[in-house]
Amino acid sequence: MSAQGRSTTDASAFVLDGAAIAEGVLAKVAEETRALAAHGVTPGLAVVLVGDNPASQTYIAGKGRAAKACGFHSIQHTLPAETSEAELLALVEALNADPAVHGLLVQLPLPEHIDSSRVLEAIAPAKDVDGFHPINVGLLSIGNTSRALIPCTPAGAMILIDRACERLGWTLPGMEAVIIGRSNIVGKPMAQLLLARHCTVTVAHSRTLDLPSVARRADILVAAVGQPEMVRGDWVKPGAIVIDVGINRVPAHGRDASAKPKTRLVGDVAYAEAAAVAGAITPVPGGVGRMTIAMLMANTALAAKRAVGV
């Protein structure tokens, strides 16, 4: 059955609980970590931050907490914003050579004087748990997912899509997937993953003509543009699976206890409108965002297993 099979009287979408599904992934990673201990191996994750971007600090604190909760060896390097590219590359080389480090990521964005591509290309592909190195990008694009490390957000979104398909009784081959957003981190790898599962994939972007009509073709609609609530209810085909990758902070009414203006998180999809039409949908927060860190831990455990040949 495709999205067309949804009856017009069936008006509430199945809400994909990213928090609960991520907990399941993390529990499995913790179990794999205990199994690796029998081989004398503790997965090690090194995270490098350059500068003091507050959002990056929050993200990497979350990554460190999750790594410890999984039983990993968690290493964090925080370097000043003035760090030179050569100094950063030297640290990456040292972490590449450290056998206790199985996963290595450099948090983006980097300060402007550092060439991000050069840094990402310096990370050993086998330790590149973000999946951003051109070797991993290439392996994914030729469909060699058994050797690649796959970017965490699209890998997590794929698990949510599979869960929605189970619930709706769908199989992916032949389905129309539309991804709004063509970033290297989400849009492009998401397209490769859906293509590998035999979907018919369209990648739409800011220059796409008549975006609402393109979106309405989708059995699986993925929004990854960073525009608060851009995707409206009438962009959604009745019964479709809607995956909202956006995490946007917007002003809310009133002030909090510290008299700061209140803010709230919204996705790229107008949730209430879309949920009234979709067959399954991810909330924000509590959807895809929760999966990203869980998949980073899964990639680190996978890199550790590959390193020791388990």
Ligand code: GUN
């Ligand atoms: N900045 C925002 N998202 C990410 C991510 O997934 N990985 C890295 N390295 N930096 C980011």
